[in-house]
Amino acid sequence: MPRPRVPHNFIVQRTQRLTDHLIRVHLGGPAFDTFQPSGFTDAYVKLQFPGPDGDTVRTYTVRSIDPAAREIAIDFVYHGDEGVAGPWAAAAQPGDPLTMFGPGGAYAPRPEADWHLLAGDDSALPAIAAACAALPADARGRVFVEVGSAADELDVDRPAGVTLTWVHRGDAAPGENLVAAVRAEPWPDGRVQVFIHGEAQAVMHTLRPYIRKERGVPADWASVSGYWRLGRTEEGFRTWKRELSDQEGEPVGGRS
Incomplete structure (x- = not known):
């Protein structure tokens, strides 16, 4: 929007x-x-x-x-x-x-979803926390947040049926451990709504194909995009997104 x-x-x-x-x-x-x-x-x-x-x-x-x-x-x-x-x-x-x-903005939890998958790094934590607070009391879901270490964890209000996993980055590249955690999670039955944002290389080149192609989540049920790109300023990141959109022939979404 x-x-x-x-x-x-x-x-x-x-x-x-x-x-x-x-x-x-x-x-x-x-x-x-x-x-x-x-x-x-x-x-x-x-x-x-x-x-x-x-x-x-x-x-x-x-x-x-x-x-x-x-x-x-x-x-x-x-x-x-x-x-x-x-x-x-x-x-x-x-x-x-x-x-x-x-x-x-463009995303808000759909109450008709059978379950929710939310994932991201520090940059996406505010949006993830806001989404968790807006979920219905009976919502089911999986939340993954990558932060530097245990010292960066926060309390996140969420329904009882929504599990939260903190993923510690440590010395790994940004998004590397987040990708591994999301892919390793068992995939429940039912219609899922997905929100995944963070470092663009990990999100756009790894998790987006996993969600859209391997798991078959349609575009209107999957908000998956980068918030930032390692080694680029915000101005450079916007250029990178435009180039990627031109290559793929469709908008890559996210904040602009």
Whole structure:
């Protein structure tokens, strides 16, 4: 779903250090009145970070919206000085401004699915957690999340019939252990709805063929795409996705 190009000028209310590598920023202020939720659990926004060489735009998932507090929460993966958004989140203070565009989105759990498969890495954890919270109480499903180590695990609210497996990356390449875990999981009977996002090489070249071809999940029941690409900036990743879409003759999906 295309994102509206309407700026929302939010103000940082507070921040939370969830783990050593994950920071939650709560945004509020008058812009809360202009922000219209998309209705999707993978709702994403474009965040505009000012810098000495001009503004830098990065894409992030809305983790939650709190109408009572009039706040939007966004989780940032943080690895020291690496990147633009993570260091900004680590240094953010109440009162700091942040311009946002959106939201877009395309996925939400279907209540008529017999079971759900959700998988991804740190970058997909906010969308996965939001989807788990939106599942019906009687939902069945399998969830796999790849993180650096046990120190990066979080509590994720989910129905009793949904199992969660934390996959530790360790020294493996991003997505390598996630791919192995998903492929090794027994495949239940019934119609499945799939949401898999993360490092593009692992997701697009390995898990998407497994889901679409080996398991036969139709495109409208499978949201499978990359959120990022190892070794590429977001601008470079968008170019990579366009090239892949041209090669395959169909849209590759995901945030754009």
